[in-house]
Amino acid sequence: MKPSVKRYTIKDIAEQAGVSLSTVSLVMNNNPRISEATRQRVLETIERLGYQPNRLARSLAWRRSQTIAVLLPQLRHTFADVYFGEIISGIHDRATKLGYKVMLEVARAEFIESREYIQLYEQKVVDGMLFIGSNARHEFIREFAGSEYPFVLVNNYSREFDLNYVVSNYRYGAWQAANHLVRLGHRRIGFIAGGLNDIQTSRDIFDSFQQVLQEHNITLEPSQVVDGWLTEEGGRQATEQLLRAHGDLTAIFALNDKMALGALRKLNELGLRCPDDIALVGFDDIPAASFATPALTTVRQPLYDIGKLACEHLIELIHGRASRVQEVVPVQLIVRESCGATKKSVVTTPVG
Amino acid sequence: MKPSVKRYTIKDIAEQAGVSLSTVSLVMNNNPRISEATRQRVLETIERLGYQPNRLARSLAWRRSQTIAVLLPQLRHTFADVYFGEIISGIHDRATKLGYKVMLEVARAEFIESREYIQLYEQKVVDGMLFIGSNARHEFIREFAGSEYPFVLVNNYSREFDLNYVVSNYRYGAWQAANHLVRLGHRRIGFIAGGLNDIQTSRDIFDSFQQVLQEHNITLEPSQVVDGWLTEEGGRQATEQLLRAHGDLTAIFALNDKMALGALRKLNELGLRCPDDIALVGFDDIPAASFATPALTTVRQPLYDIGKLACEHLIELIHGRASRVQEVVPVQLIVRESCGATKKSVVTTPVG
């Protein structure tokens, strides 16, 4: 790359405007020490020459890169997932608004082993990091527990360590879903799980869901809980397994919408009508949930907002305006057709 | 953020190793001028102190940021799209391997108006850019036609301007799909379109598809072509419209898989069997295509590889090892169940 036009530097501006180099800098940083007349003259020169300050040099002097990184898990289609997508959109929008650039990182094995997540800070590549989709298997997270490096866990947290996070109120979401099903009279319920051993929030959903059932003297036997790997295909297979073992189920709850959609497909294949034969409730409220037939009753997580919030908090941490961030954001049960509640006009949680 | 540990600089290493500052730098850049003994001593010191060079300072001295940006269109779920996801995965993997960082940018209106795409270069934030999903409406693209700024259009191109690109052989893909349907005996075919006015590659698919039909004296009337907005729901509605106007269609081709999947859903809703009543062919080969029932016959685009290639070429441009990059990558018809070819064991393009 040979730049065709010679780029101007702050020095050029200073010469052209007939002031010192530092004056230009002060003007650019809105320092009130410079008189209005001089300020205007400098600004005019900047405008005229189309000068753009070199961000690398600025960052070097500032000791801040004004860049944050988003760390994503290494999945087959990480970037192709609505879940991550929504969150990243929120992050990006907020970061841009606050003058930060967003860098993408993937938690490959090598990334972890070479401790690149630390290098990014030490090499001053980033001022902070956002961790999406990290789980208990990601040992490296613990390194951040005591560190001074700004970071926020996005829609996840740890019981074990004292970390920064922004997370949905998964427990309350599961509580709503369970109560809804119970109130509709369901007592034989299947649970399609996923990540119960690795992911704290998955665990929360399960615990909370089960607790509600217990309070109503409904038992959830181990065979009523099947792992659907958090994928659509997994949800489909889990449904088959559930129905083979328990032909009398009247409802199924899936820990995320993708699995719920898989379950729906399996029900169709088996000729079972939803919600008449079997009610179905999901979690997340991904766009496809509302397009499904029947439209899926599910718990809505504000993923976009979670991304925004996490980003905002991260930047507060970077600027030292906060030292610990732990926020739980509300979720909401969205009652649609797949649970059968709409036709029977049962009184339920208000729908937004 | 107050760094708890004092970070070492190249100066510290020089002192500790008893050499000059420049020697350390030369060692780090593998300059052969330094003797093996000195090199080892320096490396040992670097290792011992855990020194990490400041990337901002390096970039400033190099006049290169070692960072590229990926510019995405502003869609509702940009990041949540398999299409973009696959491409970005490819880009990211290759960039990382070549020592580049990947930055995310979204083509918001403001981004375009303030000409930030140019600022990114001038402020030395990035060394190059990759444009994904830009179309004829994105006027700004033309600015790059004559510029020296490294960039590559990913899976898109322009007939009007001389630009760098890496793009699938859409014409040949459509050619394969059309020939396949014709060979299977279909003569009344519906076409679900999208982006015909904005997107050159959409236009290519349409032109090529229609040309094949013409060669076989099959006409494609205007009412046989319906816009499905490139979305699943749009494909669903387009199918309804097609069948209402032409109840005698025996096959439908959709310009992308998402619309094909929507079409499939509509066929199910209408109680029409695919492929027995209506054959269906898509384009892209997104993961969901193979999971569908019946599995979708489609044209596979190597999206991941396209991302990799585009990234590779961009870096060649940055290093001045190339001045113009225009690559067309092959696509392949994947024959599955939705076209009915598999049962009849028709001779066709080999399947990978």
Added chain:
DNA sequence: CGCGACCAGTAAAAGGCTTTACCGCTTACA
């Protein structure tokens, strides 16, 4: 009138690295 405060602006150091010109010494060779 003399002094401290204030004002607008500047010089210089700092930020951390790369790179080039140069240096003193040894070797090779005519």
Added chain:
DNA sequence: TGTAAGCGGTAAAGCCTTTTACTGGTCGCG
């Protein structure tokens, strides 16, 4: 023996900003 080349390393300039300490001048006030 004189000289050119090679060797291993260093000093210093350069990359482009920010920021702090300082300066010279004006002003207000006791």
